[in-house]
Amino acid sequence: MEIESLEFKTEKEYKEFLDYLFSIRDIEYRDFNTKIIVPVDCEIIGIRTPILRDMAKKIAKTSSENFLNFFEKLFLKKKIKYYEEKVLYGFLIGYSKMEYQDRLKRIDFFVNIIDNWAVCDIVDSSFKFINKNKEDFYKYLNSKLSATTPWEQRFIFVMLLAYYVEDKYLKDIFKICEKIKSEEYYVNMAKAWLLSVCYVKYREETYKFLEKTKLDAWTVNKSIQKIRESLRVTKEEKEQAIYLQWSRIGSFFYLNKKRIFKSLILKNSFNFISLFSLIIYIILP
Numbered sequence: 001m002e003i004e005s006l007e008f009k010t011e012k013e014y015k016e017f018l019d020y021l022f023s024i025r026d027i028e029y030r031d032f033n034t035k036i037i038v039p040v041d042c043e044i045i046g047i048r049t050p051i052l053r054d055m056a057k058k059i060a061k062t063s064s065e066n067f068l069n070f071f072e073k074l075f076l077k078k079k080i081k082y083y084e085e086k087v088l089y090g091f092l093i094g095y096s097k098m099e100y101q102d103r104l105k106r107i108d109f110f111v112n113i114i115d116n117w118a119v120c121d122i123v124d125s126s127f128k129f130i131n132k133n134k135e136d137f138y139k140y141l142n143s144k145l146s147a148t149t150p151w152e153q154r155f156i157f158v159m160l161l162a163y164y165v166e167d168k169y170l171k172d173i174f175k176i177c178e179k180i181k182s183e184e185y186y187v188n189m190a191k192a193w194l195l196s197v198c199y200v201k202y203r204e205e206t207y208k209f210l211e212k213t214k215l216d217a218w219t220v221n222k223s224i225q226k227i228r229e230s231l232r233v234t235k236e237e238k239e240q241a242i243y244l245q246w247s248r249i250g251s252f253f254y255l256n257k258k259r260i261f262k263s264l265i266l267k268n269s270f271n272f273i274s275l276f277s278l279i280i281y282i283i284l285p
Contacts, residue, residue, distance in 0.1 A: 001016075001017075001020040003055055003058040003059060004058050004059075004061065004062045005062075006059070006062075006063060007063050007066055008059075008063050008066040008067040008070045009066055009070070011074075014070060014074070018045075018082070018085075021045050021047055021082075021084060022045060024047065024051070025045050025046035025047055026046045026047070026048060027046055028046075029046045029047075029048055030044050030045065030046025031046075033046070033083075033118075036118075037083065037116050037117070037118045038116065039115065039116055040083060040115060040116045040118075041115040041116075042080070042081055042082055042083050042085075042086070042115065043081055043082050043083065044082065044083045044084070045082050045083070045084050047084050049087075049122065052084060052087050052088060052091065053091060053126070055088065056088050056091035056092050056095050056126070057091075057095050059088070059092060060092055060095040060096040060097075064092050064095075064096035064097075064098075065096070065098075067088070067089075067092060068089065068092055068093075068096070068106060071085065071088075071089050072109060075113060080113070083116075083118070083119065086113055086114075086115075086119050087118075087119060087122055087123075089110060089113070090110050090119065090122065090123035090126070091122075091123060091126050093106045093107060093110055093123070093126075093127070094123060094126030094127045094128065094129065095126055100129070100133055100136065103129060104140055107140075110123070111151065111152050111155050114151035114152075114154075114155065115151070117154065117186050117189075117190075120151055120154050120155055120158060120186075121154075121158050124158055124159065124161075124162040124163075125162070127159070127162070127163075130159070130162075130163045131163070134163070134164075137159075137163075138164065138169070141156050141159055141160065144156055145176060145179055145180060147180075150182060150184040150186060150187045151186075153180050153182055153184070153187045153190075154186055154187050154190045156176070156180065157177075157180075157187070157190035157191055157193070157194045158190055160173055160176065160194055161190075161193060161194045161197055165194070165197050165198055165201055165202075167202070170198065170202055170205055173194065173198060174198075174209045174213070177191050177194070177195060177213075177215060177219075178213060178214060178215060188216070188218060188219045188222065189222065191215075191219055191223075192219050192222035192223040192225075192226055193226060195209075195210065195219075195223040195226075196223050196226035196227045196230060199223070199227045199230075199233070199237075199241070200227075200230060200232045200233060203237055203240075207240065207241075207244060210223060210224070210244060211244060221245065224241045224242075224244060224245045227241045228241055228242065
């Protein structure tokens with residue numbers, strides 16, 4: 001099929017396009033993705049990302065607006081079934097030529113169709129237009145800080161990670177990390193991922209932030225874990241991260257030692273953890 005020849009004006013033509021996707025799918029790749037892309041509210045055909053990127057670039061040259069408009073119409077009718085359709089929509093926002101404000105409207109729509117981390121994250125490298133509209137898009141992201149949906153929150157962190165880990169935005173990134181509160185795994189993982197990249201580029205500033213922040217312990221510990229796993233962090237810097245982790249544990253017990261000790265006495269539960277807590281209570285002044 002010649003992708004460039006498609007106009008995306010009728011459901012029949014769109015179905016022919018989907019049939020073509022099924023004809024070139026990779027079943028093993030589909031099965032693999034089905035295991036790692038969770039949660040997902042749509043089916044996976046099994047098209048590798050480089051192929052989807054190539055398709056999006058071809059559609060962007062000939063019938064981008066038609067595809068975007070037709071996709072939105074089908075989505076509102078609840079006729080979008082596949083992961084790859086959503087990815088193509090996201091790629092086209094980045095690869096197509098359009099006015100900046102029109103692009104933001106498409107992004108608003110895109111954020112609302114995200115149903116898993118892969119759709120959320122995969123578009124970041126195609127949003128090169130941000131480099132030419134950095135301040136304007138930063139204002140756009142800031143206008144979304146009150147978002148309550150987990151995928152919109154994750155989208156903010158992914159965009160900050162991809163385009164804004166710079167000295168100019170660093171303090172704001174720390175504030176945003178504390179401002180957006182969530183118990184959702186994929187939100188806090190994105191936050192930890194962002195902070196680990198901040199540590200790679202701005203070790204001293206990020207260390208001080210992680211040392212004093214009021215972020216939940218899970219996110220801080222996950223940030224430290226990702227720092228320790230990074231190939232861009234030296235052995236010495238990883239050791240400092242480990243020290244930071246233990247110092248936070250010590251600070252927690254110090255600030256809460258009376259409450260912890262009282263709780264253990266009342267529960268009469270002297271296991272290993274309670275014994276460790278008791279030792280901390282005794283040795284800290």
